[in-house]
Amino acid sequence: MLAIVSAIASTPRSPVGITESRNIVSLHWPSLTADRRQRDLDSLASGETIDVLVIGGGITGAGVALDAASRGLSTVLVEQSDLASGTSSYSSGLVHGGLRYLASRQINVAVESATERGILMERTAPHLVRSLPMLMPDLADIPAKRRRLARLGFQAGDLLRASVRTNKSLLPAPRRISGAEAKLLFPTVRADSGLLSFDGQLEDDCRLVIAVARTAAAYGAKILPRVTARWIAGDGAQVRDELTGLETRINARSVVNATGVWAGKLEPGVRLRARRGSHIIVPTSTLRDPRAALVVPVDGTFHELVSVLPQSDGTTYIGTTDVLVDDIGARVQPTADDVDFLLATANKALEVALTRDDVVGQFAGLRPVTIDDEGVEVDLSRKHQISIGDTGALTIVGGKLTTYRKMAEEAVDKAVEIAGIWAADCQTRALPLVGAASRDRLAEIKAPQRLIDRYGVEAEQLVALAADNKDLAAPVVAGSPVTRAELVFGVQNELAMTPEDLVDRRTRLGLVDGQRAEALEVATSLLAHAV
Ligand SMILES: Cc1cc2nc3c(=O)[nH]c(=O)nc-3n(C[C@H](O)[C@H](O)[C@H](O)COP(=O)(O)OP(=O)(O)OC[C@H]3O[C@@H](n4cnc5c(N)ncnc54)[C@H](O)[C@@H]3O)c2cc1C
Known part of the structure; x- marks a missing residue:
């Protein structure tokens, strides 16, 4: 356990160079440049003690940096490679409303997801998150009873949306649709009817990470990509500048390990395994330019789904798989089996038969899982885990892009409590990210x-x-x-x-x-x- 280091009065900050009026953000957001990175890195050479050191520049680390900096805490983030170079750039890009957690009766997780979806869509990043129509076709292998259950599930999801007060005009209620309407939305779907629902879709997961990191920088955080943490402790870390090879010690009142599936490398007590989630990419024109996503149950049940997700750049992602991997390497790729599985599952719902020749790209990411005391595998992608390890640092792992803000709030609350730092309350619920404005202004x-x-x-x-x-x-x-x-x-x-x-x-x-x-x-x- 960390000793109480100091009690420092922090006050929430205003971002540099930003003014707001009529809910419109104006002026220029500060730029993040290589020069600024070098200046920020040089400034740490004096050995000053900062409040919060964040390791990892995925969505979790960027979120923690923003939460801490906007509370007025001096904050540094180090990332061994580029921002978003880990799992955060290999997701499906959905901003989930928590429906799947309702099905498994994880009500708190479902409410958290739905709440965070609303915050992203209405306040913090309306430009980056759009409303995505999702079509679940009535396939022959889905028994009528299961279809009725699915409809009830979607209706419960809509009640959840209403209960967290996300505007219905953004996410209309689910409804049954005819085959003709289904074909208008998805011309190559094979179905006489289906269920239409709405969820959030990110324009691009990387852009969310960049926006969060730049917003953190606007609140004074030092964002340092290509700086690797060699080891961590409760009061700092030894880091190496990957551009020069020079090593420095950064002293910090609290250290947050947000290195995703690799968290155990810095905190040996965190024992993680991982499941590979693969996507393939096909040209959207192959599917005759659908305006909706398609959701295909893998085996006639709704436990496992494959989604066909049109993007704004003329490509469509099809994913994902969920396969346990032995080696948590730096970069994973879909296997030939993954590709065939995704093609076969999507083809169940399509009038066109996609083949390997249609695949123009592919990518895979890793979902962390841990083993609990009874030897049971726990999927951390549903609910994140926060722990204090032997190093004295706080580790946060798991969760989702959707819930990054809430995860960061909890991590910083815990970090300041342990370090004995006084900090302002979390500010991020209503804090627009770089580029954000009301939908009217956009x-x-x-x-x-x-x-x-x-x-x-x-x-x-x-x-x-x-x-x-x-x-x-x-x-x-x-x-x-x-x-x-x-x-x-x-x-x-x-x-x-x-x-x-x-x-x-x-x-x-x-x-x-x-x-x-x-x-x-x-x-x-x-x-x-x-x-
Ligand atoms: C296939 C798939 C689909 C998904 N789809 C969705 C979705 O649709 N919606 C959703 O909300 N969520 C989704 N998720 C979940 C979401 O992508 C992850 O929860 C999230 O990206 C994890 O972010 P992270 O910052 O914790 O980890 P990462 O993004 O992996 O970031 C960790 C960072 O730490 C860095 N690092 C590691 N070691 C060090 C070190 N020693 N020093 C410095 N830096 C270090 C790494 O380089 C990396 O950049 C999906 C996940 C997968 C795998």
């Missing part, structure tokens, strides 16, 4: 909708970049909507430091195998000029 922005969905109010800056330099209006690769201006913006504002950062995480060009090499070439050349 509708006024003069920019392509795709840019507004990805950058919110900052879309205007991308339009201005392309207006100043016509070359930047050109697509990075032919046939993709992503422009060169987005790459430049990534370098100038979002701490993209390598071509891979730009192609794999500031944009998602790299997910499509056939365009990755060309996109990397363009990114390399633009980076050289930007430097």
Whole structure:
């Protein structure tokens, strides 16, 4: 247990350079750049003791950094690679309303999910989360009784939405639809009828992480990618700058280990295994441009589902699998079996027969599981776990992108309690992320909708970049909507430091195998000029 180090009065901060009026965020959000990273890193050499050191730059670490910094705590985040380079860039991108937890009677988890979905959609990130129509077709292998149960489940999900006061205009009530209406939404679906419901869909999981990290920086957090924690303790960590190889000790009143499935490497008492969740990517045109997602029960029950999820860039993700893996390596890939399983399950509900030839990309992420005292596997992707280990650091693992804010609130509450730091109450429930504005304000922005969905109010800056330099209006690769201006913006504002950062995480060009090499070439050349 940590000793009480000090009692420090903190007050909630205002972000640098931001003003709000009529619920509209104006002025420019501060940029995260390589220069700023270097200055922030240099400033730690004095050996000052900060309040909160966060290890890991996925959604959990970024969320903790934002929560701590906005309470007025001095905060540093270190990430061994790029922001969002772990599991947070390999999700399905859904902002769940908690329906699946209702089915397993985990009411608290369901309420938490539904509440956080509402906060993201209505307050903190309306630009990044849209309402997604989801069609569950009535397939022949689903008995009528199960269909009735499914409908009751969706109705309960709608009651949950109402109980946490998320606006019905954003997430309309579920209803049965005819085969004709189903085909209007999903032209290649094979069904005479189905159930239509609504949930939240992220424009891009990486963009959420970047937005949270930049917002944390606006509140004073030092965000340091390519800095690895070599070991941690309750009062700091030994870190290595991956760009120079130099090592430094960072002294901190509290340390939060948010390294996802790799948490056990820094905190040996945290024993994790992982399950691989794979997605394949097909061109949306192969499915004749659906306007809804498709949800396909794997075996006629609703325990396991495969979702067909159209994205805004002309691709569709199909996922996921759930397979125990032996090795928690740095990067996992879908196996041939995963690909065949996803194709076969999706094809049950489709009039077109997708084959391996239709697959233009694939990716996989790891869900953490732990073994409880009775030897039973516990799925941490439903509910996160917070623990204090032998090192004295706090570890937070599991949970979901959807609930990152609440997870961060709990982690920081616990961290300050243990460290004996006085901190203001959590501020993040009503704190807009970079780019956020009311939906009315977003509708006024003069920019392509795709840019507004990805950058919110900052879309205007991308339009201005392309207006100043016509070359930047050109697509990075032919046939993709992503422009060169987005790459430049990534370098100038979002701490993209390598071509891979730009192609794999500031944009998602790299997910499509056939365009990755060309996109990397363009990114390399633009980076050289930007430097
Ligand atoms: C297939 C799949 C689909 C999913 N779909 C959804 C979904 O639709 N909706 C949803 O809400 N959630 C979803 N999730 C869950 C969600 O993606 C995860 O809960 C979340 O991304 C985990 O974030 P994290 O920050 O804890 O971990 P990570 O994103 O893995 O971040 C951990 C970071 O720590 C860094 N790190 C590790 N060791 C060190 C070190 N020593 N020093 C410095 N840095 C270090 C890593 O590089 C990494 O960037 C899905 C998960 C999977 C696997």
